[in-house]
Amino acid sequence: MTDLSELGWTLGRAAELPAGSVPARVSRVDRGRLSVLTAEGESRVHPAAALYDESGLSGPAVGDWVAVRGELAVAVLTRTSAFVRTGAGRTSAAQVIxxxxxxxxxxxxxxxxxxxxxxxxxxxxxxxxxxxxxxxxxxxxxxxxxxxxxxxxxxxxxxxxxxxxxxxxxxxxxxxxxxxxxxxxxxxxxxxxxxxxxxxxxxxxxxxxxxxxxxxxxxxxxxxxxxxxxxxxxxxxxxxxTPGMRELALYDDGEGVDTAYADVALLAADCRFRDCQHRTEPGCAVASAIDGGRLDPARYSAWRKLQAEAHRQLLRVDARARAAEKARMRSFHRAIREQPNRLR
Missing domain, CATH: 3.40.50.300 (P-loop containing nucleotide triphosphate hydrolases)
Incomplete structure (x- = not known):
């Protein structure tokens, strides 16, 4: 017998368990089957097809707590955290590592x-x-x-x-x-x-x-x-x-980028203009820090690159974000057309 708390189980998860099921922690996922750790020891179970969706986020991953009924995992309990990347290749689906x-x-x-x-x-x-x-x-x-x-x-x-x-x-x-x-x-x-x-x-x-x-x-x-x-x-x-990753593409909206680059994000917040592009605008705190040697331009470039990558991924997976982006572009082109001194 294993005390489930040794596997990270907390009593707060118990309310999520479907009737007639027992909790198990996923230790490995391969060939369409799950290796799980339970109070009784280790076993192999099949995940129910209903656990998966097109996003790639819902299916059981290593570290997940699942509800097991017999030899079937019937539910994935709410996660407290997840290391997620965009799947390798030309896709917007997530992969929970x-x-x-x-x-x-x-x-x-x-x-x-x-x-x-x-x-x-x-x-x-x-x-x-x-x-x-x-x-x-x-x-x-x-x-x-x-x-x-x-x-x-x-x-x-x-x-x-x-x-x-x-x-x-x-x-x-x-x-x-x-x-x-x-x-x-x-x-x-x-x-x-x-x-x-x-x-x-x-x-x-x-x-x-x-x-x-x-x-x-x-x-x-x-x-x-x-x-x-x-x-x-x-x-x-x-x-x-985990295996080595040849690709680590962002999946989220870039919040983690600004946390990892907190120094650059704080500088950007001090720019005179809210929509500063950190190029030639007056009062740009980022450009000033680079010119003064307080910010490595390579680190700034990496921040911008990851921000752009996160934005592209958001547009791929979020229909509302795509609609907002289209509206923004329509507004931009409308403003260009309505400029009084525009060449015709």
């Missing part, structure tokens, strides 16, 4: 120069999840100046803890374990080759994830983790290991 998270561990490696723009993108999605993001910098044993490398990331990761660790020497692992006390759930996200599998093995105290290397041809990591999976750690915490 992991649900009901307390912490999102954004993992990158200290074995090479800091990839700040990549970390920022992951943080933007992590902030949107509703969980607390933390940056974990692996392979500290391969870095000549860990303090300087971590500080470089820390300067861009506003409001986020940055933890350098080594799965080889064990340095920094206790700080990560402290984030996952009994009943708390974290998920590791990041590209291939940054040491996620080594980290989960180090935290688990044994081999539960296959470890790959770096391809000599291009220096990129191999995808050793092939499916998202929820692991119960020795200290009682839970950790979702």
């Amino acid at each position: 992991a649900a009901n998270l307390d912490t999102v561990l954004v993992v990158d490696s200290l074995s090479a120069d800091a990839r700040l723009r990549r970390v920022e993108r992951y943080l933007a999605v992590a902030w949107s999840s509703g969980a607390t993001p933390v940056v974990v910098l692996t392979k500290a044993d391969l870095c000549d100046d860990v303090a300087a490398a971590a500080e470089q990331v820390r300067e861009d990761a506003f409001g986020v803890d940055v933890l350098p660790v080594s799965s080889v020497t064990g340095a920094g692992l206790d700080a990560v374990r402290d984030l996952l006390p009994p009943g708390r759930t974290g998920a590791m996200v990041g590209p291939s080759g940054v040491g996620k599998s080594s980290l989960v093995n180090a935290l688990a105290g044994g081999t539960i994830a296959e470890i790959g290397g770096i391809r000599a041809s291009d220096g990129r990591g191999r995808h050793t983790t092939t499916a998202r999976e929820l692991h119960l750690l020795p200290g009682g915490g839970l950790l979702v290991d």
Whole structure:
């Protein structure tokens, strides 16, 4: 028997359970079946077809609590958080990477120069999840100046803890374990080759994830983790290991972007004009900060890029937003036509 609180269960969820069902936490999703953890142990169940819709958001994901009746998952209980991206390829459908998270561990490696723009993108999605993001910098044993490398990331990761660790020497692992006390759930996200599998093995105290290397041809990591999976750690915490992501497209309306780039967003709020484009307008606080060396122009460009990406995604998935955008464009063109000095 397993105490469900060890799996993150809270009594508030009990009211959602359909009659005749029991709660279970999804630990893996593959081949149209769910591996679930219940008070009785682990089992495999089929998800009901009614759980899915076109958005991609409603179907069960790793970390979800589901109501199980016999060998069928009949309902997905309300999520407290979810790490969501737009599905890979030309689509507007969502892909829920992991649900009901307390912490999102954004993992990158200290074995090479800091990839700040990549970390920022992951943080933007992590902030949107509703969980607390933390940056974990692996392979500290391969870095000549860990303090300087971590500080470089820390300067861009506003409001986020940055933890350098080594799965080889064990340095920094206790700080990560402290984030996952009994009943708390974290998920590791990041590209291939940054040491996620080594980290989960180090935290688990044994081999539960296959470890790959770096391809000599291009220096990129191999995808050793092939499916998202929820692991119960020795200290009682839970950790979702995820495959490396070649694409991490935003799904939300950009709220997480402004949180990840809080410094830029605050500067933009101080511009003289509310619709400032941060180019040549007078009183632009963003341009002033760039000219004064207080804002990295590359960070500003990344903020604008992610804002534009979030706006495009919103237009794809939100019919009301599309209608508002069409109305805005009609108003703009009408204003152009009605200018008294317009050439005819």
